[in-house]
Amino acid sequence: MADRIVSIDRRRMGLLVICALAIAHALALVLAPLRSAPFAVYVGASKLTILPDTVAGIGLLASGLLVIALGGRGRVGALAMVASIAWWAPFWVGWEGGAPIVRSVGLVVAPFLVALLLDLVVSSTAWDRRRRPQVIVIGTYAVAAVASLGRALVRDPFLDLNCGSNCRDNVFLLFPDPRLAATLNWLLEAAGLFGAIALMAYVIVRLGTATGPDRRAHLAVLVPGALVALAELAYAVALFRSPLEGADDPAFVGVFLARSIAITTLAIGIGWVVVKARMTADSVVRLARALAAATGPGGLRDALARALGDPALRVVYWLPQTAEYVDETGAAVDTARLPAGRVATPIVRGGERIAVVIHQSGVDTESLTRDIGAAARLAAENERLQAEVRTQIADLQASRRRIVATADDHRRGLERDLHDGAQQRLLAMSYELRLAQAAAERDGLPGLAIAIGRASGETLAALDDLRELAHGIFPAILAEAGLPAALETLADRSVMPLQMSIELDHRCPVATETTAYFVIDEAIRSAVRRGATSAWVGVSRSVGLLLVRVEDDAPAQAEDLTHLVDRVGALGGRLVGTWPPGGYSLRAEIPCA
Amino acid sequence: MRVVVADDVMLTREGIVRLLGDAGIEVVGQAEDAGELLRLVAEHRPDVAVVDIRMPPTHTDEGLVAAVAIRETFPDTGVVVLSQYIEPSYALRLLEEHPERVGYLLKERVFDVAVLIDALRRIFDGETVIDPTIVARLLGRKRSGDPLAALTAREREVLSLVAEGLTNRAIAERLYVTDRTVEAHIGQIFGKLDLDESPSAHRRVLAVLVFLRRA
Numbered sequence: 001m002a003d004r005i006v007s008i009d010r011r012r013m014g015l016l017v018i019c020a021l022a023i024a025h026a027l028a029l030v031l032a033p034l035r036s037a038p039f040a041v042y043v044g045a046s047k048l049t050i051l052p053d054t055v056a057g058i059g060l061l062a063s064g065l066l067v068i069a070l071g072g073r074g075r076v077g078a079l080a081m082v083a084s085i086a087w088w089a090p091f092w093v094g095w096e097g098g099a100p101i102v103r104s105v106g107l108v109v110a111p112f113l114v115a116l117l118l119d120l121v122v123s124s125t126a127w128d129r130r131r132r133p134q135v136i137v138i139g140t141y142a143v144a145a146v147a148s149l150g151r152a153l154v155r156d157p158f159l160d161l162n163c164g165s166n167c168r169d170n171v172f173l174l175f176p177d178p179r180l181a182a183t184l185n186w187l188l189e190a191a192g193l194f195g196a197i198a199l200m201a202y203v204i205v206r207l208g209t210a211t212g213p214d215r216r217a218h219l220a221v222l223v224p225g226a227l228v229a230l231a232e233l234a235y236a237v238a239l240f241r242s243p244l245e246g247a248d249d250p251a252f253v254g255v256f257l258a259r260s261i262a263i264t265t266l267a268i269g270i271g272w273v274v275v276k277a278r279m280t281a282d283s284v285v286r287l288a289r290a291l292a293a294a295t296g297p298g299g300l301r302d303a304l305a306r307a308l309g310d311p312a313l314r315v316v317y318w319l320p321q322t323a324e325y326v327d328e329t330g331a332a333v334d335t336a337r338l339p340a341g342r343v344a345t346p347i348v349r350g351g352e353r354i355a356v357v358i359h360q361s362g363v364d365t366e367s368l369t370r371d372i373g374a375a376a377r378l379a380a381e382n383e384r385l386q387a388e389v390r391t392q393i394a395d396l397q398a399s400r401r402r403i404v405a406t407a408d409d410h411r412r413g414l415e416r417d418l419h420d421g422a423q424q425r426l427l428a429m430s431y432e433l434r435l436a437q438a439a440a441e442r443d444g445l446p447g448l449a450i451a452i453g454r455a456s457g458e459t460l461a462a463l464d465d466l467r468e469l470a471h472g473i474f475p476a477i478l479a480e481a482g483l484p485a486a487l488e489t490l491a492d493r494s495v496m497p498l499q500m501s502i503e504l505d506h507r508c509p510v511a512t513e514t515t516a517y518f519v520i521d522e523a524i525r526s527a528v529r530r531g532a533t534s535a536w537v538g539v540s541r542s543v544g545l546l547l548v549r550v551e552d553d554a555p556a557q558a559e560d561l562t563h564l565v566d567r568v569g570a571l572g573g574r575l576v577g578t579w580p581p582g583g584y585s586l587r588a589e590i591p592c593a
Numbered sequence: 594m595r596v597v598v599a600d601d602v603m604l605t606r607e608g609i610v611r612l613l614g615d616a617g618i619e620v621v622g623q624a625e626d627a628g629e630l631l632r633l634v635a636e637h638r639p640d641v642a643v644v645d646i647r648m649p650p651t652h653t654d655e656g657l658v659a660a661v662a663i664r665e666t667f668p669d670t671g672v673v674v675l676s677q678y679i680e681p682s683y684a685l686r687l688l689e690e691h692p693e694r695v696g697y698l699l700k701e702r703v704f705d706v707a708v709l710i711d712a713l714r715r716i717f718d719g720e721t722v723i724d725p726t727i728v729a730r731l732l733g734r735k736r737s738g739d740p741l742a743a744l745t746a747r748e749r750e751v752l753s754l755v756a757e758g759l760t761n762r763a764i765a766e767r768l769y770v771t772d773r774t775v776e777a778h779i780g781q782i783f784g785k786l787d788l789d790e791s792p793s794a795h796r797r798v799l800a801v802l803v804f805l806r807r808a
Contacts, residue, residue, distance in 0.1 A: 416652065423677055424602050430704040431608035435615065438706075456704065463701050467677065477680050480653035485682040488806060492681060492730050497737035534737050 015074045022061055022081035029088055049253060052260030059267030060084035066271050070278045079120045080270060086113040087263065104152065104171040111148045111188045114195035114232050115140040117266070121199060121225035124270050125206055125218040133202055140195045147187040155181035185243075193236035200229035220272045224265035231255065231262040300379045301328065304357060312342075314358040317384035319391060325356060328383060330390035349377040354384050400570035401511065408514050411474040418470040423463060430459045475517070483513040487537065490521060496534055498524070503540045508592035515571055515590055516548050519564050523586045526559050527552035530584070545573075546592040553583040561586070594717055597633050599624035599656070600645035600675070605700070609643060609675075612706045618713065625649070627659040634663055634670055641713050645700075646676040646683065657683055664691040671716035673709075675700045679730050684723055685802055692795035696722030696758070721758035721795045723802070728756040731805040743785045751778045756801045 064080030092106030118140055122133045156176035203226045207215060235255045242249070305313040316325040316333045325333045335344050335356050347355040354377070433456045440449040470476070478486035484502050491498045507513070520537055527535050532554035540547045561577060568575040573590035596618055600606035610620050622633035626649045634642055642663055646656035660672040671694035674687055684697040696712050702724060703709045712722045732741070732753055744752065747768075754764045761775045768775070783790045788800055 419647070419677060420602065420652075424605055427677075427700055427704070428604040428608050430701060431605075431612060434704045434706065435611065438615065460701055460704075467679070471678075476653075476678060477682060481682055481686075485680075488682055489680060492734050494735055497735040499737065 011074060015068055015078055018078045018081055019065065019068065022064065022084055025085050025088065026057065026061055029091060049256055049260070052257055052264070056260040056263040056267070057084050057088050059264045060087060063267040063271040063274075067274045070274055076120065076124045076270065076274075079116055079123060080267065083113065083116040083120060083263075086110060086116055089113075101171050107170070108148050108152050108172070111192070112141070112144050114192045114199075115144045117225075117228055117232070117263070118195050118199045118202070120270070121221060121228070121266070122202060124221050124273065125225075136198050136202075140191065140198065143187065143191040143194075147184045147191060151181055151184040151188065154184070189236060189239045189243075192232060192239070196229045196232035196236055199225060200233070203229060217273065217276075220269040220276075221266070224262065224269040227262040228259075228266050231258040235259060300383050303379075304359075308359055310359050312360070315347075315355055315380070315383070316358065317355045317380070317387045318353055319384075319388050321388075322391070326387050326391055328387055328390075330387055330394050347377060347380045349381055355380040397570075397572065404515070404567055404570040405511055408474070408511070412476075412479055415470045415474040415476055418466060418473070419476070423466050423470070426459055426463045426466065430456055430463070433459060478514060478517050479510070482507055483516055483539065486513075486517050487520065487539070490517075490524070494524060495528060496524075496532060499534070499536045501536070501538045501540075504546075506541065508541075508546050508590075511571055512546055512590050512592045515567050515573075516546055516588070519548055519568060519575070519586075519588050520550055522561070522564055523550035523552075526561070527554050527584070529559070530554035530556040532583070541592065542589075544591060544593065546590045548586075548588040548590065550586045551580075551583060555583070564588075594641065594713060595619050595621045595637065595639045596713065597622040597624065597630065597637060597639045597642045599627070599630040599633075599642065599648065599659070601625045601648050601652075602645070605645070609703060609709075612703070612709065613643075616706050616710050618710070627655045630659050631662065631666075634667055638667065639670055640717050641671040641673060643673050643675060643709075643713075646674050646678075654683070657686060660687060660695065661690060664695060668694075671695065671713075671719075673698055673712055673716060673722065675703060677701075679724075679726055681727055681731050681802065681806060684727050685799075685806070688721065688795070688799045688802065692721050692799050693719050693793075694721075697727065698722065698724045699726055702726070715758070715763075720760060721798045723757050723798065725753070725757055728753050728802075728805075731756070731802065734805070740786060744782060748778055748782050748785075751775065752782050752801065755779065755782075756798060756805065758795070758798050 060080045061084040064077045064084065067077035067080065068074060086109055089106040089110035092102045093110060095103055095106075115137070119137045122137055152170065152172040153174040154177040155170060156173055156178065157170050203222045206218070207222050210218065238251060238255050242251075301313060301315040304315065305311055314327065314333075316327050316335060318325055325335050327333050335358070338344060338358060341361055342358050343361045345357045345359065346353045347357060433452055437449050437452040437456065440446075440452060475486050475489060477489055484504055487500060487502060491500055508516075516539065520539075524535055524537075527550070530552070532552035535550060535552040538547070538549040538551075561575065565575045568588050568590055571590055573588060575586070575588045578585050578587070596613060598606055598609050598613070598620055600609065606623060606625075610623060613620055621637045621639055624630040624633050630642065630644060630648075633639075642660075644656040644660055646654060648655040648659075656674055656676075660674050663670055663672050668691075672687075673696040674683070675698055676683060677700050679699065687695050687697055694716050696716050698708070698712055715722050732749070741749065741752075750768065751764060754767060759767065761772050761779070765772045765775045780790065782788075783797075786804060788797075788804055790797065
């Protein structure tokens with residue numbers, strides 16, 4: 001309440017005043033001496049009516065306060081409280097020996113009840129097509145105001161035959177006009193009847209045009225509204241038939257009881273609707289907060305850890321495809337073997353186990369499962385899906401790496417096979433031929449010696465070709481001596497001048513160096529194809545990365561380097577080509593642990 | 594001359610052994626891996642070891658490592674490393690610590706037994722032997738702003754022979770000029786390339802090879 005008082009605005013001020021008035025009014029009723037009104041009020045005439053009367057009034061007051069306290073529509077709350085004043089106003093009217101001003105005000109206020117109840121029902125069943133009901137509500141108020149105030153001005157209680165014996169005071173009397181007073185009285189009764197019919201009509205239309213959830217939400221107010229309409233209708237009809245409202249007349253008592261009960265149900269209905277709306281809002285807010293909190297990986301884990309006061313708490317998610325539990329990073333976790341003092345509680349959603357919470361023993365797992373609640377289950381499902389995706393991505397990346405590594409291994413194998421196989425055989429052949437040539441020369445067969453010499457020449461040429469082939473498949477020195485040595489050889493063999501700037505103090509993993517080599521090799525070949533006259537190669541290290549740059553001066557358009565992008569991407573690196581003025585620049589970043 | 598041959602491929606090893614035998618050179622041991630090689634060298638103290646660069650277990654550069662070890666431990670035993678690869682990097686590694694009494698030859702060159710014998714003899718004499726193909730590869734490297742452009746054709750020839758490890762005398766014989774001429778050429782070359790003319794032949798081989806790589 002404190003901040004309400006601090007940030008006062010006119011509306012709040014108005015509500016506060018109404019609250020105070022209504023409560024003060026109720027308290028005054030308790031304190032005022034009413035014993036001296038034996039039958040001017042129903043309560044005096046029949047003990048039966050005490051409770052319903054009180055309950056109805058208190059109901060209106062309480063529901064009004066509840067609405068305001070829960071932050072609901074202030075208008076509805078105010079109306080309920082003002083209605084409590086109007087409901088109890090007849091007390092003041094029937095107060096024998098009471099202050100005349102009080103009795104007179106009571107008489108003016110009392111007829112507004114039906115209008116207030118109508119307004120209350122219309123206001124608390126928020127409808128978009130509010131225009132027409134509003135018009136009728138205002139109309140009802142207007143008629144009541146005119147008639148009541150007018151009557152106050154012209155009615156002389158002594159001259160009114162329909163007023164009871166204790167009907168003495170009217171401080172507002174301006175000039176007595178019994179005929180006008182009677183007419184206005186009749187008007188008031190007609191207004192009451194009309195108001196009741198209007199309320200009934202509204203309820204019917206509202207219920208009839210509403211669908212599903214809308215209808216359900218407002219049922220608690222509309223059904224009592226219908227009861228109130230019926231009760232007020234009965235009252236109006238009774239008044240028309242017998243204008244002298246006698247508290248000892250059983251019919252009137254019955255009607256009064258009906259009105260009390262109807263108004264009580266209305267008050268309960270309004271309170272119920274407001275509380276329900278508030279509860280829904282609260283749980284939605286809670287859910288939204290919970291979902292918002294559990295967005296990032298591990299968000300649910302953190303929330304649960306805080307809630308249970310267990311910092312070592314873990315949440316692992318069930319992946320049906322691979323039939324294993326993984327944590328938020330996608331790493332597999334064995335839930336069968338837990339550290340000492342840790343137990344596992346499953347999170348179940350829709351009858352299926354979606355996750356497991358690993359926490360300290362001693363926490364009641366049943367209440368934990370219950371308390372985890374819908375929001376946590378939703379968050380768990382969300383995180384499980386994320387973990388699933390992350391696992392798949394990790395698998396994919398590992399697979400890409402393996403594919404590239406396998407291809408490179410295969411190439412190295414081919415090179416080794418060539419070296420150890422065909423090349424060796426040709427070497428042996430060359431030695432044999434040499435020996436045969438020497439023998440032919442010794443034996444005086446120069447022709448044969450020359451022929452064998454030619455064969456040797458062919459053998460050596462074949463060896464040369466094989467060496468080139470093997471080097472193209474995989475440069476052995478790359479695997480044996482690393483990237484810097486392999487790049488030197490590349491420069492030795494290059495058909496165009498290469499400038500190298502190699503700053504590599506630590507070796508990188510084999511896969512990284514191999515990829516870097518092939519990227520540079522291909523980049524230079526591409527430069528040659530595009531007509532470059534020279535190129536610059538830069539290799540250096542950054543934090544966790546091997547940086548490779550190849551710049552050439554070829555003017556032509558760069559070629560499709562998708563295979564290089566794929567190769568570098570398979571290791572988790574990036575490859576980018578740009579066109580600085582006068583050439584082409586290729587830049588690759590490859591992870592190097 | 595007493596020689597040990599190490600190569601894990603029997604065909605090649607026996608081929609080399611036969612070539613050497615044919616030329617009258619005594620093969621005192623044959624090895625199939627680096628361990629066996631070192632044992633044989635320790636036992637027989639040959640004049641030269643002929644070693645294949647690629648041997649078990651990893652088949653990468655065991656021969657090179659063993660060669661460096663032999664030079665370290667047995668300074669009187671020279672090493673010729675045979676490789677199927679034209680890799681100046683290996684040659685440079687071989688020369689780095691002990692440039693004398695080492696050689697790097699392409700295996701296919703060995704079929705010409707004269708080449709092998711000549712290499713063995715030069716190593717026995719304490720020189721360095723670098724396969725001409727290696728030198729040609731290094732000289733043939735494309736360079737922008739070629740520092741070798743300042744050299745005449747004859748000077749380039751002399752430079753390549755220096756890189757192969759030949760002594761001034763050997764160069765003079767090869768080019769049919771006098772020692773004095775060769776010395777003059779070398780002085781010119783080293784001056785043009787701004788290299789320190791080191792007195793020992795092996796050191797200058799290394800200097801030239803490194804220069805050719807870096808240029």
